[in-house]
Amino acid sequence: LTSAEGFEDILCPPSKRSRTDAYYHDLPKVLLYVREHNETIYTALMLRTPTLQGLLQAVEEKYKIPAVKVKSTYKRSKKGILVRLDDNIVRHYSHESTFVIELNQMNDDKDYEIILSELDV
Numbered sequence: 001l002t003s004a005e006g007f008e009d010i011l012c013p014p015s016k017r018s019r020t021d022a023y024y025h026d027l028p029k030v031l032l033y034v035r036e037h038n039e040t041i042y043t044a045l046m047l048r049t050p051t052l053q054g055l056l057q058a059v060e061e062k063y064k065i066p067a068v069k070v071k072s073t074y075k076r077s078k079k080g081i082l083v084r085l086d087d088n089i090v091r092h093y094s095h096e097s098t099f100v101i102e103l104n105q106m107n108d109d110k111d112y113e114i115i116l117s118e119l120d121v
Contacts, residue, residue, distance in 0.1 A: 052085055070112050098120075
């Protein structure tokens with residue numbers, strides 16, 4: 001190590017990631033099992049980050065629905081309550097949770113709504 005290289009490290013430290021990115025990066029991946037109403041076999045959705053965007057990316061990979069075309073995402077609780085999904089809800093999903101997924105086309109623009117209904121398996 002030359003003295004010039006040592007000074008460069010001191011004067012130009014590596015750039016830091018934002019705290020938000022670091023927070024989501026440290027969260028474990030979450031694997032969800034989903035099936036449509038008419039199916040008996042589950043499909044695995046791997047959420048690389050446990051966020052709403054991570055869920056939409058996983059749906060895009062498995063179901064070929066562009067994330068930008070998903071206009072609404074909901075969770076139907078075991079009590080039947082319909083709740084708008086956000087990062088906080090997705091972050092609290094347990095690894096290997098099971099859901100029935102509804103992929104509903106909403107209009108002629110081919111926008112979608114997604115509803116995840118919790119199941120006890």
